[in-house]
Amino acid sequence: MSWQCALTAQKTNSILSCIKRSVASRSREVILPLYSALVRTHLEYCLPLWSAQHRKDMDLLQQVQRRATTMIRGLEHLSYEDRLRELGLFSLEKRRLQGDLIAAFQYLKGTYRKDGERLFIRECSDRMRSDSFKLKERRFRLAIRKKFFTERVVRHWNRLLREVVDAPSLEVFKARLDGDLSNLV
Structure with a gap:
């Protein structure tokens, strides 16, 4: 596993924790813009630079997106692929x-x-x-x-x-x- 991937996942997970603790509403209209801004600043910034090639790196970054999509109220019971489809998002590999x-x-x-x-x-x-x-x-x-x-x-x-x-x-x-x-x- 690369240190860039681990550091990116760690920073993004800590920001997701802050969002989860500080945001009262877990509606799609509140969480999705916050997550989109987070992805633009952390995950998508780092992916093109070193383009995670190893499966462990891609899975670690994918786990961050899984965690963010489960934060949205009403989608917790759906599978990850169904949550992405419902939100109109792509997996990080597809992105x-x-x-x-x-x-x-x-x-x-x-x-x-x-x-x-x-x-x-x-x-x-x-x-x-x-x-x-x-x-x-x-x-x-x-x-x-x-x-x-x-x-x-x-x-x-x-x-x-x-x-x-x-x-x-x-x-x-x-x-x-x-x-x-x-x-x-």
């Missing part, structure tokens, strides 16, 4: 994938297009969808390469629907991607 796909969109079609031309190899084939944004999966001897951003995002990018990939702007892409990811459950 990481969402962030990776948004970054890939920016490299391929958006702000960082010039840099994206060097990062990704496009694949042209008659068997694939007819857009020019199909990426080539490369093979490597070492499994460690699969964890690099440019490699872990390719398979998921190629599985996206054409309507999602052909989005005219980043906002439209994010909205379509949310719909596509919510179907994955």
Whole structure:
């Protein structure tokens, strides 16, 4: 387990304890904005920097989100997946994938297009969808390469629907991607 992950989980759990002790109402309208702000400041800030690769790290961070969703009155009896679906949230693993796909969109079609031309190899084939944004999966001897951003995002990018990939702007892409990811459950 990495020390960054343990420290992040510890800080976030202590803040959740403070919220639980100090907030009188446990309604969705009160807890969810507090949790969203907490995730933005702690969990999502740390995830892209070192991208938890080990299952223990991901489970530890996921446990923080489990704890926060059980704080909401009326959802305690539901399973974790049902609580996430009810709140319109994604698991941290799916959130990481969402962030990776948004970054890939920016490299391929958006702000960082010039840099994206060097990062990704496009694949042209008659068997694939007819857009020019199909990426080539490369093979490597070492499994460690699969964890690099440019490699872990390719398979998921190629599985996206054409309507999602052909989005005219980043906002439209994010909205379509949310719909596509919510179907994955």
